[in-house]
Amino acid sequence: MKNVRLLGYIFILPAVIAMILVHIIPMAWGILISFKDLTIRTIRNWQEAPWCGIDNYIKAFNPVSTVGQRFMRSLRNIVFYGFFTISIGFFIALGVALLLNKPFIGRTFVRGVILIPYITPDSVAYNFWRFIFQSRIGILNEMLLRIGIIQEPIMWLVGRNTIWAVIIASIWKGWPLTSLMLLAGLQTIPVELYEAARIDGANAWQCFRYITLSYLKPVIKTIMIMNILWNFHAYNQFVVLFGENVGIHAEVPNTLIMREAFDNYNYGQESALSVILMLLMLTITVVYLYVFRQRAEE
Amino acid sequence: MSKRTPIQNFFFYLIIVIVLLFVLGPYAWMISSSFKTAVEIQGMRPTWIPQTFTLNNYVEMNTTVPIVKYFTNSIIISTGTMLAALIIGTLAAYGISRFKFWGRELYVIVLMATQMLPGILFVIPYFMLFKWITDTFGLPMTNTFHGLIFTYTSFALPFSILMLRNYLDSVPKDIDEQALIDGCNRFQALYRVIIPLAKPGLAAMGIYAFIMAWNEILFAKILTSTKTRTIALGLLQYISQHQARWGQMMAACVFATIPVIVAFTAFQKQIVAGLVSGATKG
Numbered sequence: 358m359k360n361v362r363l364l365g366y367i368f369i370l371p372a373v374i375a376m377i378l379v380h381i382i383p384m385a386w387g388i389l390i391s392f393k394d395l396t397i398r399t400i401r402n403w404q405e406a407p408w409c410g411i412d413n414y415i416k417a418f419n420p421v422s423t424v425g426q427r428f429m430r431s432l433r434n435i436v437f438y439g440f441f442t443i444s445i446g447f448f449i450a451l452g453v454a455l456l457l458n459k460p461f462i463g464r465t466f467v468r469g470v471i472l473i474p475y476i477t478p479d480s481v482a483y484n485f486w487r488f489i490f491q492s493r494i495g496i497l498n499e500m501l502l503r504i505g506i507i508q509e510p511i512m513w514l515v516g517r518n519t520i521w522a523v524i525i526a527s528i529w530k531g532w533p534l535t536s537l538m539l540l541a542g543l544q545t546i547p548v549e550l551y552e553a554a555r556i557d558g559a560n561a562w563q564c565f566r567y568i569t570l571s572y573l574k575p576v577i578k579t580i581m582i583m584n585i586l587w588n589f590h591a592y593n594q595f596v597v598l599f600g601e602n603v604g605i606h607a608e609v610p611n612t613l614i615m616r617e618a619f620d621n622y623n624y625g626q627e628s629a630l631s632v633i634l635m636l637l638m639l640t641i642t643v644v645y646l647y648v649f650r651q652r653a654e655e
Numbered sequence: 656m657s658k659r660t661p662i663q664n665f666f667f668y669l670i671i672v673i674v675l676l677f678v679l680g681p682y683a684w685m686i687s688s689s690f691k692t693a694v695e696i697q698g699m700r701p702t703w704i705p706q707t708f709t710l711n712n713y714v715e716m717n718t719t720v721p722i723v724k725y726f727t728n729s730i731i732i733s734t735g736t737m738l739a740a741l742i743i744g745t746l747a748a749y750g751i752s753r754f755k756f757w758g759r760e761l762y763v764i765v766l767m768a769t770q771m772l773p774g775i776l777f778v779i780p781y782f783m784l785f786k787w788i789t790d791t792f793g794l795p796m797t798n799t800f801h802g803l804i805f806t807y808t809s810f811a812l813p814f815s816i817l818m819l820r821n822y823l824d825s826v827p828k829d830i831d832e833q834a835l836i837d838g839c840n841r842f843q844a845l846y847r848v849i850i851p852l853a854k855p856g857l858a859a860m861g862i863y864a865f866i867m868a869w870n871e872i873l874f875a876k877i878l879t880s881t882k883t884r885t886i887a888l889g890l891l892q893y894i895s896q897h898q899a900r901w902g903q904m905m906a907a908c909v910f911a912t913i914p915v916i917v918a919f920t921a922f923q924k925q926i927v928a929g930l931v932s933g934a935t936k937g
Binding site: 362364365366367368369371372373375376378379380382383384386387390452453456459461463467469470471472473474476477478479480481482484485486488489491494495496499529533537586589590592593596597600610611614615618619624627628631632634635638639641642645646 | 668677682688696746750755756767774776778781806810841866901923
């Protein structure tokens with residue numbers, strides 16, 4: 358028995374070593390330097406950099422300092438972006454999953470095709486969206502002009518509309534995976550339930566509300582929490598669509614932190630912001646694990 | 656299932672068509688633009704079908720940006736990541752799936768939690784860690800293939816392990832025991848019996864790691880320069896402050912999509928099953 362236990366450790370050992378090297382040590386290091394005044398001048402010999410206590414953290418939450426202002430703005434932006442991307446994406450995904458759950462000619466084909474956005478590499482997808490959004494030579498404005506929805510071209514990639522441009526592109530990229538998971542959930546619902554409900558006089562809405570949604574509830578929970586967490590990782594879409602300088606209307610934590618590190622060379626501040634972001638995400642993760650536990654017990 | 660009336664049927668298919676147009680429209684625009692001349696893209700009103708059909712973009716895309724080299728770099732890095740993740744991940748997933756040991760639950764929770772850590776937190780420590788390794792052991796890390804493969808493997812591992820664990824849990828344990836009785840040791844049992852049975856799960860995991868490495872931008876930006884630059888970064892170089900070569904960029908985008916589409920078409924079933932089980936079982 359003891360041998361067997363030891364074998365278990367041997368099997369996970371390589372993965373554990375890799376994770377210690379890549380996750381644990383860098384994380385500890387990151388937390389450490391967030392308490393230092395580490396800049397381009399002190400990076401050569403980082404141990405010598407002066408400690409500055411929780412100054413970096415205070416700055417991040419100080420609404421008067423530049424960093425604090427930017428950080429709050431980036432958090433507001435990411436929440437705004439996440440809210441619309443996740444909710445609109447979810448409704449599209451649910452609608453399509455319900456359609457795909459019905460038998461029709463070409464269903465397998467359609468199911469394969471809708472996965473295309475998901476498997477398209479981020480860099481490719483956001484690059485062609487960037488082209489689509491071009492105000493003069495892009496196809497989106499051209500189509501909107503032809504239909505007559507707008508009278509003059511919209512500037513999608515500059516100013517106020519930037520956040521909507523990135524929301525649209527992200528919805529296109531993100532909904533298929535959600536749809537696929539919902540579809541997998543739908544397929545576990547026994548058909549007999551609907552038949553029984555119909556005999557009892559339930560209408561379509563009641564069937565949907567009391568059978569479909571209650572069966573999907575655990576899947577929806579998981580999807581929502583995963584999406585909310587992934588949302589804070591968002592970086593690729595912003596940097597590909599807008600380049601290095603995303604502008605104030607689409608500044609999100611990740612782009613801000615990258616700028617703080619590689620334009621302003623303020624590594625200590627950068628680390629403090631990352632740590633705050635991490636704590637925020639860990640809080641959500643705890644909720645996620647709690648919900649997951651509950652599900653496992655159900 | 657109730658039968659649909661013809662009118663319902665019409666709307667049903669109408670919605671399906673709208674969905675397909677929404678999904679495929681941007682793709683059609685990419686492909687059609689890759690065959691347009693620069694003059695048409697810059698000078699005329701945009702159309703869905705090229706007015707003059709040209710292959711120039713495909714011919715010239717490699718002279719503007721060494722995209723074929725970046726493509727090769729990405730192939731090396733993504734394949735390396737895939738293989739490393741497969742080997743280390745299979746061992747770990749098998750360990751969690753088959754053995755009860757102290758700390759197993761904790762390990763699974765750590766795996767779940769690490770998926771949620773923001774990559775951005777690691778950027779500067781990584782930079783410093785790589786520099787430290789180079790200074791101490793004389794092993795170059797930044798701007799090397801192995802440095803990036805090492806990074807991506809570790810980032811791909813947590814989700815890969817959890818995904819494969821789910822799959823291995825569905826393979827009966829009696830099979831291992833039978834192999835042990837027949838004289839295999841644990842590693843042989845894994846290698847000869849379990850791995851052949853777990854092929855679909857392994858395919859899903861491998862593709863996941865490959866696509867992850869093919870997509871990554873943040874770390875590629877910091878840890879590579881011209882020698883090891885990946886295609887994800889290369890695509891951005893077609894647009895500079897002086898000139899926007901949209902046609903060539905779209906051609907390069909088509910080029911960059913090929914491996915992923917090929918891999919996906921070959922393993923569609925496994926990927927879908929793997930994704931769904933990884934996602935719905937946590």
